[in-house]
Amino acid sequence: MSEAVTRSGKTPVARPELLASLDPLLRTWLPRQRWFAGKGRPVSGFTTVSATELLPLTASPGPGLLHLLVRVDQDGAPGDTYQLLLGVRRTLPPYLAPALIGRPASGPLHGFTVYEGLHDPRLADLLLEALRTRARIGDLRFDRANGTEIGAGLVARVLGSEQSNSSLVYGDSFILKLFRRIVPGTNPDLELPLALAREGCGRVPPPTAWFVANDADDSAGSGDTALVLGVLQPFLKGATDGWELALRELARGADFTPEARALGRVTAEVHGALAHALPQVTLGRARITLLARDMAERLDATAQAVPALRPYAPGLRTAFDALGALGADGPPWTAQRIHGDLHLGQCLRSPDGEWSLIDFEGEPARPLAERRLPQPTVRDIAGILRSFDYAARSHRPWAPEWAADCRAAYCSGYAEVSGTDPRTEPVLLRAYETDKAVYEVLYEARHRPDWLAVPLSAAERLAAGPTGSRRP
Structure with a gap:
């Protein structure tokens, strides 16, 4: 050597x-x-x-x-x-x-x-x-x-x-x-x-x-x-990634909400450490309006490429319209460095029950400059929430209650550490979940057409309208 x-x-x-x-x-x-x-x-x-x-x-x-x-x-x-x-x-x-x-x-x-x-x-x-x-x-x-x-x-x-x-x-x-x-x-x-x-x-x-x-x-x-x-x-010896663990627990009918809550706490810990380690920025009205416009443009491009999405496009666009309206009338948000591509497969649980986050590269298909921009932490949160939906949809029969319970537990765990429950910002959360679902539609159509029904079902749900109003 x-x-x-x-x-x-x-x-x-x-x-x-x-x-x-x-x-x-x-x-x-x-x-x-x-x-x-x-x-x-x-x-x-x-x-x-x-x-x-x-x-x-x-x-x-x-x-x-x-x-x-x-x-x-x-x-x-x-x-x-x-x-x-x-x-x-x-x-x-x-x-x-x-x-x-x-x-x-x-x-x-x-x-x-x-x-x-x-x-x-x-x-x-x-x-x-x-x-x-x-x-x-x-x-x-x-x-x-x-x-x-x-x-x-x-x-x-x-x-x-x-x-x-x-x-x-x-x-x-x-x-x-x-x-x-x-x-x-x-x-x-x-x-x-x-x-x-x-x-x-x-x-x-x-x-x-x-x-x-x-x-x-x-x-x-x-x-x-x-x-x-x-x-x-x-190397985290004996660790299981969150996706495999969720599917295993689903298959045996086990309660996954304690793990989801623990994962929410860990996500908040990592967000807190990143906020302390690297600069934060304020997203003013102009930046929020631009963010909403970019999401709408991705929706239009995806609907053009994937005809199956077109029936839901008008309803999905309302999520971005609502975000744009907040950019015009609402207060600014804080943005920081985040994981950028967080889902259950990027989370590892050790044999002693501790969670870790890995793979901070961000979505590889997006430009590096974009992946390094400060962003609202809700983008990571939306990625995990979508991942719970994917797991539930992969189970037969479909387990919507399991996904709903895990989503709620994750948000509660996040709030326990951060002091802020993501559900108190429903307009922002819906916009990022919708944007993630649109990304998933395009990805599955190109790479795994057998999975296309999963994000399309989310598009149908998200197109039905907001889940609530923004609370202070």
Whole structure:
């Protein structure tokens, strides 16, 4: 490993013909990956943003590891940049067969087999060692928090529930989240947990280590010169995510309201710590009016794309009209940094019953600048309330009372810590729930059409009208 840590990382992968030789392989492999955001649009080419040799290709008899940041051009225009970790071997062992990407027909990798490197325990161990030793390899910089220790010899495994990113678990000690779609700017999934760790908030696993790449041109004008590529955090052994737990308790007819209330308290604790750690802003009338307009525009665009939503659009629009009216006549609200994509799957309960919140990246489909804006805390709350509805709808028979009880318990728990019950702001809560349901309609229509009925049922309910008036 010492050789990899001290190498410049620049040869032979800096050769321009490398990407040309990988092009036909990536055109087939990339669109099949769960984290590839450009599905349904043809790939027209690739551009190398960064290429680093983490483990020499000439190492014998073991594998090599190439780290690539590749811009994927689609429809003839520059597209997203993705992080790839490519293992390279002469011959692929049978246990790595599912990770096969292909065999280049030409170029510097001709005669080698290229595969998804994360599935190779030796290559995964290399990443952990680089973090442990604060390595500098080519364009990549590995670092860790002061006072933290990373043990050696931890066996790596790829976490099966891959979403918009990929994760490696090392023994029972750490989990390394590798961001796939890379955008310039400060990544909130590192920024916010670091801020919470400084506040002493124990409800979010603190970052142990991370690695970044130099953003040489900063073409987005973000002002940042580092692209966050991965974050290592403590692994919560034996923890169950809130979605799995809710479905399990639903299936056996158990009362979930104590857990929902506890989760509400934890959400309020995290919101309180974020409000103390980072600046808050006031949303005046103009900002609230603009917020309502943006929600209405998303509704119009979604109704255009998903015809099944159109019957409910007029009723849903009243939620945003009511919010806009408050922007004209009501008092301002406070906005702060929040989780940004909170749902039951982003909540973990440990075996001793303690809840934690994870994955502070925000909705990956939204621009990074938007994800880092201060927002009303009710946006996170609406996400959890919608998640309870999803769980209830996935149960047969449908359990609307279960969802209603959990929603009420969650809001009550939140109020116990924050001093403010989200239900006392029904116009704001309805607007954010409606906006979330509209987002869900578009997502399900594109990715999981069998689930479309779930957000459509919420659209029908929310279109029926407000649940009450705003109380002081």
